[in-house]
Structure formats: C-alpha cells, structure tokens
Amino acid sequence: MADPILELSDVSLSFKGLKAIHALSFSVERGEICALIGPNGAGKSSLLNILNGVYRADEGHVAFDGERLRSIRPGAAARRGIGRTFQHAALFSGLSVFDNVLAGLARHSRTTLVEHALGLPRDAAEARRFRAAAEETLGFLELTPYRDRIVATLPYGIQKRVDLARALVARPTLLLLDEPMAGMNGEEKRAMARFIAAARDERGTTIVLIEHDIGVVMSLSDHVVVLDYGRKVGDGPPDAVRNDPAVIAAYLGKPH
Amino acid sequence: MPPALATLSGLGAGRRPALPALPARTAGLALLLAVAFVAIPLTATDYWYNAILIPFLIMALAGLGLNLTMGYAGQASLGTGAFMAVGAYATYNLLLRLPELPLPVSLAGGGLIAGAVGLVVGLPSLRIKGFYLIAPTLAAQFLIEWIFNQVGWFSNYATSSAISAPRLVFLGHDLSSPAGRYALTLTSVTVVTVVAWRLVGSQTGRNWRAVRDGETAAAVIGVPVARAKLSAFFVGAAVSGIAGALWAFAYLGTVDARSFDLDRSFQALFIIIIGGLGSLSGSFIGAAFIVLLPILLTHLSNAALGGALDGGQISNLQRIIFGALIIGFLIKEPNGLAALLGRLRRPAC
Numbered sequence: 001m002a003d004p005i006l007e008l009s010d011v012s013l014s015f016k017g018l019k020a021i022h023a024l025s026f027s028v029e030r031g032e033i034c035a036l037i038g039p040n041g042a043g044k045s046s047l048l049n050i051l052n053g054v055y056r057a058d059e060g061h062v063a064f065d066g067e068r069l070r071s072i073r074p075g076a077a078a079r080r081g082i083g084r085t086f087q088h089a090a091l092f093s094g095l096s097v098f099d100n101v102l103a104g105l106a107r108h109s110r111t112t113l114v115e116h117a118l119g120l121p122r123d124a125a126e127a128r129r130f131r132a133a134a135e136e137t138l139g140f141l142e143l144t145p146y147r148d149r150i151v152a153t154l155p156y157g158i159q160k161r162v163d164l165a166r167a168l169v170a171r172p173t174l175l176l177l178d179e180p181m182a183g184m185n186g187e188e189k190r191a192m193a194r195f196i197a198a199a200r201d202e203r204g205t206t207i208v209l210i211e212h213d214i215g216v217v218m219s220l221s222d223h224v225v226v227l228d229y230g231r232k233v234g235d236g237p238p239d240a241v242r243n244d245p246a247v248i249a250a251y252l253g254k255p256h
Numbered sequence: 257m258p259p260a261l262a263t264l265s266g267l268g269a270g271r272r273p274a275l276p277a278l279p280a281r282t283a284g285l286a287l288l289l290a291v292a293f294v295a296i297p298l299t300a301t302d303y304w305y306n307a308i309l310i311p312f313l314i315m316a317l318a319g320l321g322l323n324l325t326m327g328y329a330g331q332a333s334l335g336t337g338a339f340m341a342v343g344a345y346a347t348y349n350l351l352l353r354l355p356e357l358p359l360p361v362s363l364a365g366g367g368l369i370a371g372a373v374g375l376v377v378g379l380p381s382l383r384i385k386g387f388y389l390i391a392p393t394l395a396a397q398f399l400i401e402w403i404f405n406q407v408g409w410f411s412n413y414a415t416s417s418a419i420s421a422p423r424l425v426f427l428g429h430d431l432s433s434p435a436g437r438y439a440l441t442l443t444s445v446t447v448v449t450v451v452a453w454r455l456v457g458s459q460t461g462r463n464w465r466a467v468r469d470g471e472t473a474a475a476v477i478g479v480p481v482a483r484a485k486l487s488a489f490f491v492g493a494a495v496s497g498i499a500g501a502l503w504a505f506a507y508l509g510t511v512d513a514r515s516f517d518l519d520r521s522f523q524a525l526f527i528i529i530i531g532g533l534g535s536l537s538g539s540f541i542g543a544a545f546i547v548l549l550p551i552l553l554t555h556l557s558n559a560a561l562g563g564a565l566d567g568g569q570i571s572n573l574q575r576i577i578f579g580a581l582i583i584g585f586l587i588k589e590p591n592g593l594a595a596l597l598g599r600l601r602r603p604a605c
Contacts, residue, residue, distance in 0.1 A: 052476055073475075074472075075475055075479075075481070078476065078477055079478055084476050084477065086473060086476075090470050090473035091469075091473070092466045093469050094468070094534065095462070095465055099462055099465070102459075102462055103462050103463070103466040103474070103477065103479060104477050105459075106459065106462070106474075106477065106478050106479040107477070107478030109459045111459065113460055113487050113490075116454065116455055116458035116459060117455050119458075123458060123459075126459070127458070130459070167477065170477070
C-alpha cells in the first residue's frame with residue numbers, strides 16, 4: 001500500500017502576509033482518488049496551483065513520483081505528467097471539442113514548425129497518432145457526438161467533461177480536478193463521478209480532486225483530506241473522516 | 257449509452273454536416289484557382305492587373321501574415337508595415353548582392369529575414385499581454401522605417417530614397433509585364449497560403465489558438481506558450497515580408513520605406529478586422545474589400561453625382577466609411593465578413 005505518488009511536507013503559502021496554507025503535510029497513494037474538502041477559502045485551489053506550478057510554496061516541499069518538485073513552472077509540471085482541470089472549465093472557447101482535446105496533447109508533440117509547414121511524413125504520422133488518441137478519449141468520455149461543436153456553444157456540464165478529456169488525453173500520472181462537478185445537476189454529477197472512477201480504474205490515473213458535494217466525495221474517494229483556514233483538520237478514509245469530531249466541528253456542521 | 261454505441265452514433269452526428277460542405281468547398285476552391293490562373297490571364301487588361309488584381313493579392317498576403325500573428329495566436333501587432341519593409345529591402349539586397357540566386361529563393365530569403373526580425377520584435381510578447389503589446393510593435397514600426405531611411409547600405413547608397421527594383425527574371429522569362437508580375441504574385445500568394453493553411457491546421461496552429469483563447473490554461477496543460485508566441489511572430493512577419501517584397505517588385509517597381517509606413521500597418525489591421533480575425537479566407541475577403549471600395553466609390557460618385565466630388569473628398573469619404581465599418585464589425589461581428597458569408601451559406605447554423 002505504501003507507494004505514495006505525491007508527498008507534501010510542511011507546505012506553506014501566503015499572499016502578501018495572508019497565510020493561505022499553513023504547514024500542510026499529507027501524502028497521496030498511487031492509484032487512489034483523494035478528495036480535498038473544506039469551506040471556501042480553505043486553500044484548496046491554492047494547493048492545486050502549487051502542485052502544478054502556478055503558485056510557488058513559501059516553505060516546505062512537494063515530492064512527485066519520488067522526485068522533489070522545486071520552483072516548477074506550469075509547462076514543466078504538465079511534461080512530468082501532472083494534468084489539471086479548472087473550476088470554470090477554462091477551455092479554448094473558439095476551438096471545437098476535438099481541437100481542444102488535441103491541444104491537450106501538445107506536450108507530447110515532437111515535431112517542428114518546418115515539418116508542420118511542409119506536411120512532412122513525421123508530422124503526418126504524429127497527427128494520425130494524435131487524432132486516434134483524441135478520438136479514443138472522446139469515446140471514453142462519451143463526447144463523440146459533440147466532436148465538431150465549438151465548445152463555447154455547449155452546455156456547462158459538457159464543457160466540464162471536455163475539460164476532463166483535454167487533461168486525460170495526455171495520459172497524466174496525476175490528475176488534479178478543481179471542482180469537476182460544480183454547477184451540475186444530479187444526473188450530470190453521477191455521470192462525472194462515473195468518468196472519474198473509470199479514469200482511475202481503467203487507466204490507473206491517480207486523482208486529487210476538490211469537491212463540495214459531500215455525498216459524491218464520500219462515495220467516490222478512497223482518501224479525504226479536510227482543510228480549514230489553510231490547516232489540515234482531517235486526513236483518512238471517508239468513513240473515518242466523516243466521524244472525526246474535529247472535522248465535524250470545522251466543516252460538516254452538526255452531526256446527522 | 258456504452259462507449260461503443262456512443263462512438264457509432266457520434267460518427268453519424270458529428271460527420272453529417274461536414275459531408276456536403278467539404279466537396280462543395282473543394283470545388284469552390286478549384287474553381288477559384290482556375291479563374292485566377294487561367295480565366296484572368298486570358299481576359300484581364302493591364303488596368304485590372306495594376307490597379308486591382310496585383311494590389312489585392314499582395315495586401316491579402318500582408319493581411320494573412322498579420323492574421324496568423326494576431327487572429328490565430330492573439331498577439332496584437334502594428335508592425336506589419338515594418339515587416340513588409342524588411343522583406344522588400346532584404347529581397348532587394350539578396351537580388352543585388354547574390355544575383356546568382358534564382359528569384360524564388362531571394363523572395364523566400366527576404367521572407368525568412370523578415371521572420372527573424374519579427375521574432376525579435378515579438379520577444380516582448382513573453383512579458384507583455386494583449387493590447388499593451390501594440391506599444392513595442394509600434395516602436396518597431398517607427399524604428400525600422402527610420403533605419404531604412406538612414407542607413408545607406410540597405411538601399412545601396414542610392415541618392416533618391418526610392419530605388420528602382422532590379423528586373424524580375426525567372427528561368428529566362430522576363431516577368432516585368434503586368435501579366436508576368438501578376439503570375440509571380442499569384443504563384444507566390446498561392447504557395448504561401450497553402451503553407452499557412454497547413455500550419456493553422458497543424459499542432460502549431462492549435463497551439464497558437466490555445467494561447468489566444470486561454471494563455472494560463474494553455475501553459476497548465478503543457479502547450480509551449482513562449483514557443484507558440486514567437487513562432488506566430490516569426491511566421492506572420494515572414495508572410496508579411498514576402499508581401500512587402502512583392503509590393504516593391506511586382507506592384508510599385510521601386511523599393512521605398514515610405515510605402516511601408518504606419519498607414520500600411522493599419523491597412524493590414526483593417527483588412528483582418530473587416531475580413532475576419534482567425535480566418536485565412538477572411539484575409540482575402542478583407543483585402544478585396546479594402547482595394548475595391550475606393551475604386552467603387554470613385555465610379556459611383558462619377559456616375560451618380562457626375563464628378564461633383566473631387567479626389568480629396570472621396571478619400572475623406574472613404575476614411576469615414578472604413579471607420580464606421582470597423583466600429584460596426586468590432587461590435588457586431590468580430591469574426592468579420594468571412595463569418596458573415598459563412599452564415600449566409602449555411603443559414604441553419
């Protein structure tokens with residue numbers, strides 16, 4: 001069991017003196033679905049931003065796959081296999097669903113501008129490979145009917161799924177999902193939970209997600225980390241966290 | 257729905273609208289090329305070549321260059337005139353100093369040198385975003401124009417600031433007749449457009465559009481943002497550079513930095529705003545509009561008002577019309593005439 005893919009030790013982050021994350025340590029096992037929960041402003045999104053290099057931690061360190069990540073930039077995180085979706089599905093709005101997913105493969109591209117301009121064989125081969133991978137991911141997430149639609153014209157729930165497809169197509173080892181079900185109805189949430197579970201079960205992707213819907217969190221995740229005001233107040237399997245008095249006090253409110 | 261079924265039904269749903277559109281588009285394009293390469297040379301007069309066809313094609317190419325940088329990659333630029341000037345002077349110097357090079361090589365070389373200058377001008381885009389990027393490109397526009405006027409080496413120490421272009425010869429054919437210059441322009445524009453079309457459909461083009469639509473998201477998912485921006489400046493400036501060389505050699509017959517001033521940069525900008533940002537055909541539609549409108553206005557005023565408007569009034573009228581159109585397009589149809597025409601063809605969408 002003890003095969004951590006991600007280990008945080010004493011990570012702190014502050015914005016102009018305001019502490020957003022305070023000496024946070026936890027680890028994520030390979031192949032698990034780990035949920036970060038906590039009230040708004042608890043530092044969950046900031047933590048994801050540290051993990052993929054958008055922010056830099058003031059103190060402490062993060063180890064990914066046994067290697068310490070130091071002052072990593074977003075592109076470098078992606079190249080190491082850390083994928084990410086966004087709270088507001090920051091898709092490339094003028095591109096089709098298919099092109100958005102293809103853009104997710106950018107970090108795997110080994111061809112050059114000249115090859116693209118002249119359509120040399122290596123470019124053609126790579127383009128074929130990329131299209132096949134994108135088609136496969138569209139099928140996996142049941143997005144094929146929307147393949148040629150411009151994403152700006154799609155309903156929000158579908159856009160969130162395209163965001164997931166764009167991250168999954170690059171086969172990340174670690175996938176960070178920032179509120180993948182925000183703003184969805186019950187049916188859309190169940191579908192998204194099914195896709196997230198399938199990404200882990202069928203592709204072995206380790207997933208760290210932020211989610212507010214406690215029902216979804218408890219049924220989907222193997223491991224829950226609870227944050228409150230930048231501090232960790234709970235860490236363990238869903239059932240243990242659910243019954244932890246400190247967690248209940250900080251976040252879940254009065255016991256059911 | 258199981259994934260297999262979804263894939264099957266998706267094939268039907270996704271491809272159906274594309275099927276009739278594709279052959280129609282190919283046929284349209286083939287017809288256009290047939291007209292341009294065969295029908296026009298059989299019928300056109302020198303007036304058509306000099307006043308309409310050659311300037312239209314060259315400005316379409318200049319607009320296309322800016323469209324790659326600005327319309328596809330989202331990097332604002334007012335340096336098109338400067339890149340055209342670099343292309344023109346570079347080609348002139350290649351023809352002058354390396355006369356053994358065939359004309360297409362000198363032309364492509366001029367484009368590559370303009371691209372290299374574009375890359376340097378694009379360096380601030382790594383730190384400056386959006387509208388503010390106009391400032392460094394504007395500085396480049398003034399600086400480059402000034403350099404060509406001041407440093408005599410570029411114009412081979414000509415006494416006049418307008419130097420006459422060397423004769424255009426390719427494979428023993430003299431291309432200095434209007435039909436020859438048209439053939440040179442059309443061939444160059446076609447080749448460059450095909451390369452641009454390949455690029456925008458490739459991973460490079462996708463990276464450009466990803467950076468345009470969401471730079472942070474693009475960086476996070478692993479799009480090489482810096483490379484995308486610089487390559488967009490390089491390719492855009494190279495295309496505009498070739499347009500500049502053609503402007504000097506196939507249209508004006510002289511190389512003159514004054515014909516590549518800020519007005520030229522604005523003209524390219526108007527072409528892509530009216531024609532369509534992020535659309536290859538939009539560059540051509542916009543150029544046709546901007547080249548034809550003044551001619552149309554002159555004819556209209558002569559026919560309707562019996563020449564009551566003089567040339568100055570017509571050119572003022574023209575500015576008013578362009579200004580109003582640009583404001584109108586930016587508010588109502590940021591994707592320009594290309595999108596408008598696209599909707600007319602497919603009213604269902």
